[in-house]
Amino acid sequence: MRSHPGWFQWVRRPLFVTLTFAALLAYGFFLLPAPGAVSPGLLYASLAVFLILVLAWGGNVLSDRDKPEALKMIVALGLVGVLGWLFYRYSGAEWSRLSGFFLNFKVLEGNWWYLRNGLGVTLMLAAVSALGSMMIGLLIAVLRSLNSRTLNLFLKAYVDVLRSIPMIVLMVVLFFALPFAGISLGSILSTIVALSLGYGAYASESFRAGIESVHPGQIEAARSLGLSRWQTIRMIILPQAIPVVIPPLTGNLVSMLKDTAVAAVVAAPELLKKARELYTSKTNPTALVAAALIYLAVLIPLVRVVNMLEKRFKKEAK
Amino acid sequence: MSETSPTDVMIEVIDLHKHFKDLHVLKGVNTKVTRSEVVAIMGPSGGGKSTFLRCLNRLEEPSSGHILIEGVDIMAPYIDINKVRTEIGMVFQSFNLFPHLTAIENVKLAPMHVRRISEREATERGRALLDKVGLSDKADAYPEQLSGGQQQRVAIARALAMQPQIMFFDEPTSALDPEMIGEVLDVMRRMAGEGMTMLVVSHEMGFIREAADRILFLADGLIVEEGTPEKIFGDSQHARTQDFLSKIL
Numbered sequence: 001m002r003s004h005p006g007w008f009q010w011v012r013r014p015l016f017v018t019l020t021f022a023a024l025l026a027y028g029f030f031l032l033p034a035p036g037a038v039s040p041g042l043l044y045a046s047l048a049v050f051l052i053l054v055l056a057w058g059g060n061v062l063s064d065r066d067k068p069e070a071l072k073m074i075v076a077l078g079l080v081g082v083l084g085w086l087f088y089r090y091s092g093a094e095w096s097r098l099s100g101f102f103l104n105f106k107v108l109e110g111n112w113w114y115l116r117n118g119l120g121v122t123l124m125l126a127a128v129s130a131l132g133s134m135m136i137g138l139l140i141a142v143l144r145s146l147n148s149r150t151l152n153l154f155l156k157a158y159v160d161v162l163r164s165i166p167m168i169v170l171m172v173v174l175f176f177a178l179p180f181a182g183i184s185l186g187s188i189l190s191t192i193v194a195l196s197l198g199y200g201a202y203a204s205e206s207f208r209a210g211i212e213s214v215h216p217g218q219i220e221a222a223r224s225l226g227l228s229r230w231q232t233i234r235m236i237i238l239p240q241a242i243p244v245v246i247p248p249l250t251g252n253l254v255s256m257l258k259d260t261a262v263a264a265v266v267a268a269p270e271l272l273k274k275a276r277e278l279y280t281s282k283t284n285p286t287a288l289v290a291a292a293l294i295y296l297a298v299l300i301p302l303v304r305v306v307n308m309l310e311k312r313f314k315k316e317a318k
Numbered sequence: 319m320s321e322t323s324p325t326d327v328m329i330e331v332i333d334l335h336k337h338f339k340d341l342h343v344l345k346g347v348n349t350k351v352t353r354s355e356v357v358a359i360m361g362p363s364g365g366g367k368s369t370f371l372r373c374l375n376r377l378e379e380p381s382s383g384h385i386l387i388e389g390v391d392i393m394a395p396y397i398d399i400n401k402v403r404t405e406i407g408m409v410f411q412s413f414n415l416f417p418h419l420t421a422i423e424n425v426k427l428a429p430m431h432v433r434r435i436s437e438r439e440a441t442e443r444g445r446a447l448l449d450k451v452g453l454s455d456k457a458d459a460y461p462e463q464l465s466g467g468q469q470q471r472v473a474i475a476r477a478l479a480m481q482p483q484i485m486f487f488d489e490p491t492s493a494l495d496p497e498m499i500g501e502v503l504d505v506m507r508r509m510a511g512e513g514m515t516m517l518v519v520s521h522e523m524g525f526i527r528e529a530a531d532r533i534l535f536l537a538d539g540l541i542v543e544e545g546t547p548e549k550i551f552g553d554s555q556h557a558r559t560q561d562f563l564s565k566i567l
Contacts, residue, residue: 215414217410217414218414220377220410220414221408221410221415221416222416223377223400223403224375224377224403224406224407224408224477225403225404225428225432225477225480226400226401226403226404226428226432226480227427227428227431227432228400231432235431236416240417240418
């Protein structure tokens with residue numbers, strides 16, 4: 001048990017915590033000036049002191065190992081509530097206009113199918129590009145595992161360059177510049193190509209890490225049995241490397257799904273593009289909020305899945 | 319070693335050199351191994367024992383010299399090294415079983431995909447071999463579920479499944495707990511008795527005394543001395559050998 005300095009002991013006593021809580025309540029109700037009632041200087045100073053005291057009090061409770069978790073949960077929720085209330089009261093926003101403007105879901109009535117089509121295109125772009133990027137990644141990683149110095153130089157250059165180009169630049173180049181070279185891919189295809197090339201570079205690094213995690217003795221054992229280099233890769237290395245690679249690859253997939261939104265700049269009819277069209281035609285940004293919510297609804301479960309996979313494969317590796 | 323007709327020579331090594339960058343590990347090794355001979359390779363660590371063995375099936379690429387397996391120079395450019403390796407079983411210090419496959423799958427993988435025999439035949443052969451090394455009840459176990467000694471016996475069965483002419487053992491008992499060394503040496507002793515040609519890097523004196531026909535004493539990249547176990551253990555001619563033996567005995 002760590003020993004605290006003396007004052008720490010009484011700061012955490014229930015009596016002290018309760019008394020200070022009462023004091024803060026009194027401060028909140030009686031000392032905090034209404035917006036516009038006093039000079040801005042006094043208002044900000046008063047708010048700042050209140051905020052510091054509230055956070056200090058909350059920190060005192062939350063960092064105490066001996067307090068029950070239920071109490072900490074109430075305190076944490078209370079802190080969020082107080083911060084939200086302060087923002088609501090003092091930010092000067094016109095809340096009714098704000099919600100009428102951004103959360104006016106009435107304008108979307110009869111137009112949800114439009115966003116749904118956009119989501120369909122987004123998911124299709126992500127799925128096809130995921131496949132493409134994994135094939136490119138696996139190919140590069142396997143070629144790199146052959147340890148040919150010249151080949152590696154070129155593959156490394158590809159990986160480094162593609163990882164350094166912002167996705168939006170890659171898409172713009174493929175969509176706007178390539179037609180001048182006589183190659184017109186169109187918005188959907190140039191998005192897929194850009195995502196596959198870019199995320200293929202990332203995937204190759206993940207695959208390579210997986211391949212390198214296989215013990216060299218495995219390769220020696222396989223070769224000493226007369227297995228060819230290709231048989232060794234296929235039957236010994238990849239089956240051991242792929243479980244290691246699945247968590248980082250699904251992580252890449254999440255990033256890629258988010259990056260499909262970049263395709264809006266090359267006018268691919270995906271979710272964000274559709275939302276922006278609705279925004280323009282209805283002269284109301286609620287469609288953008290709806291798109292944001294749809295992205296969240298799709299991505300949060302995916303992020304949880306990545307987390308689960310990571311935990312599972314970590315356990316299996318032990 | 320008594321009279322041997324030339325066809326009985328299984329391995330002939332001529333002036334074998336191996337460099338690792340600036341390090342000259344093998345400095346011209348010459349030797350012959352005849353059919354059914356059991357040769358123990360001893361010597362101080364860093365003397366080139368493992369490198370020598372690994373050069374003989376080109377897991378390590380020799381820098382120069384010739385290696386003749388049953389009269390064929392495996393250093394020749396037209397040689398299919400995968401084919402050569404099917405005739406030489408190898409057992410490693412760290413077992414190197416394939417962890418994603420069960421014991422029986424480990425054993426039957428190469429016969430099926432290199433020898434191209436049917437799965438049924440490979441399974442039959444594999445079960446017989448696991449039975450031979452005393453592990454018929456562990457056929458469906460994964461390597462991580464087996465003890466070190468059991469893993470090494472599966473590794474021996476895996477090498478034997480290719481029905482090789484020659485077996486290499488690279489310190490097969492060095493990674494084992496003492497109580498498991500016996501079970502592995504028993505299997506090796508039985509193989510020697512059945513007439514397998516064996517090259518064994520090991521310092522298991524009891525096994526060598528009993529099963530080896532000849533000892534190669536390798537130090538500083540050269541065969542310093544060779545002879546029967548009685549001669550080397552009892553009446554070594556070289557200070558280098560005597561010094562080493564006095565340390566491990």
